[in-house]
Amino acid sequence: MSENLKMFCHQCEMSAPGGCGSKGQSKGTCGKDDTLARLQDTMVFGLKGLSAYRHHAHELGADTSEVDKVLADTLYFTLTNSNFNFDQHIKQLLEVGSAGVKMMDILSEAHTSTYGVPTPVTVSQNKVEGKAILVSGHNLKALKMLLEATEGKGINIYTHSEMLPAHGYPELRKYSHLKGNVGKAWFDQTKLFNEFRGAILMTTNCIVPIRSNCEYSDRLFGYQIAGTAGINHIENDDFTPLIECALKCGDVSMQSDASLVTGGHYKTILGLAPQILDAINTGKIRRFFVIAGCDAPGKGREYYRELAENLPKDCVILTSSCGKFRFNDIDFGTVPGTELPRYIDLGQCNDSNGAVKIAIALSQATGIAINDLPVSIVLMWMEQKAVIILLALFSLGMKNINVGPKLPEFFNEEIVNFLVDKFNVRLISGDAKADIEYFLSK
Structure with missing residues (x-):
């Protein structure tokens, strides 16, 4: 096991959920029961992501029955004192991963059949005109309903964080009052929402x-599961209170000349296969x-920007999820000697299947095994829901995945050793330039 993974194991041993001293654990971190409990925790975290994607697809009328069975079977698997076999736990985790692959494909088809196939588009960044509503999150259906409800009312709609890719969909950007994007990843909320003076969904x-320093609680509205104490909530898809709030806020204009590029859905990129x-x-x-994953505040994540901006010009970046906000303000231009973009935003976290689709297409076209392709996967770790993406990659047999700035804290040494031995998982070094040399030597 590499030294940085050994260090990770030592640091997490006493602090992780399910570690020594945790309630309900009959053994410490060195016990087999503890490892199995952690694997079951991983299953449940994976199901959270799976159910989120399933929810969005089901709203659009997609058939999710195949995935629903895995959800039920996996929860059944986690019953107390039912199974103490490590290999069977791994098998069930990979079943969850396979369901994740299926679910992302189903959701992608639901999105593209409903809103059209995204195409690249340049979006204004931090420029706001007149009365406005800022929409954050992943729910494209909610955005579409809001666009319909605000049409002709003199209110402009802006996206935030994971909603940025919405601009790529033809059936959403046809609304002239879907104007641009404001802010970056999810954790800029307190500062950003104080500065943005309009209504927020x-x-x-x-x-x-x-x-305590919040100035926007009366302008913030939750939708479905999104909510917190002290804010309003949209009921029965009635956006009237949100619209009234936006009108009451008046002109909330902000000036900026910045822009971002999004809309690089895999179906569009595969159309460039010959080039x-x-x-x-x-x-x-x-x-x-x-270079993708869930961003978060704190030290170590500047690595991903340094990695992206120091890559040679003959390298192409594929990204998704909110991690892209670490570097998506950079103009990466095109691959020298071609018109191919060096930066491709595949979409939301649920669009992570796009990178796999592209890799599979490259493998089939070149005859090169998927794990031998000139592709480096460098993920940033944070959110529990991201477990489903990691499990999906494992279920496809994807190896050589690089994760950082730390590994999930609910893994222990036995689990890490298994992932290193089976999938050659690697923790990033923290030195972007050194890692670039490592990646390019492969």
């Missing part, structure tokens, strides 16, 4: 509880970097 998770293959064969593209 939170459509899914990643809501920050109201703090991509030619660029690979002629040496114009050396390597693809999947």
Whole structure:
């Protein structure tokens, strides 16, 4: 096991959920029962992400019965004192991962069949005009209903965080009052929402509880599961209170000349397959970097920006989730000698299947095994829901995944050893330039 993974194991041994001294654990972190409890925790965390994606797809009328069975079977598997077999736990985790692959495909099809296939679009950043509502989260259906409800009312709609990719969908951007994006990743809420003086709608998770320095609680509205004490909540998809709030707030204009690019859905990128293959064969593209994941405040995450901005110009960046806000303000231009973009925003966290679709297409076209492709996967870890993406990659047999700035704290040494041995999981070094040399040497 590598030294940085050994260090991780030592640091997490006493602090992680299910570790020594935790209630309900019959053994300490060295006990087999503890490892199995952690694996079952991982199953439940994976099911959280699976159920989130399932919810959005089900709202759009998709058939989720195949995934529903895995949800039920996995919860049944976690019954107390039912199974003490490590290998069977791993098998069930991979079943959850396979369901994650299926669910992301189902949701992607539901999104594209309802809102059209996204295409690249340049979106204004932090520029606000007139009366406005800021929409955060993942729920595209909620955004569509709000766009319909505000049409002709003199209110402009702006996206925040994981809602940014909405601008790529033809059936959403056809609304002229869907104007641009404001802010970055989810954790900028307190500062951003104080500065943005309009009404705000939170459509899914990643809501920050109201703090003492909050000036926006009367302008913040929760939707479905998103909520916190002291705010209003949208009931029965009636956006009237939110609209009235936006009108009452008046002109909340903000000035900015910045812009972002989004809309690189895998279906659009696969349409560039001939150009991509030619660029690979002629040496114009050396390597693809999947730099994605869940962002969070704190030290160590500046690594991902340093990694992205120091990559050679013959490298292409594929990204998704809110981690892209670490570097999506950079103009990466095109691959020299081609018109291919060096930066491709595949979409929300649930669009992580896009990178896999592209990798599979490259493997089939080149005859190179998927784990031998010139692709480096570098993920940032934070949110429990992201477990489903990691399990999905494992279920597909994807290896050589790099994670940081730390590994999930609910893993222990036995689990980490298994992931290293089975999938060659690696913890990033923290030195972006050194890691670039490592990646390019592969």
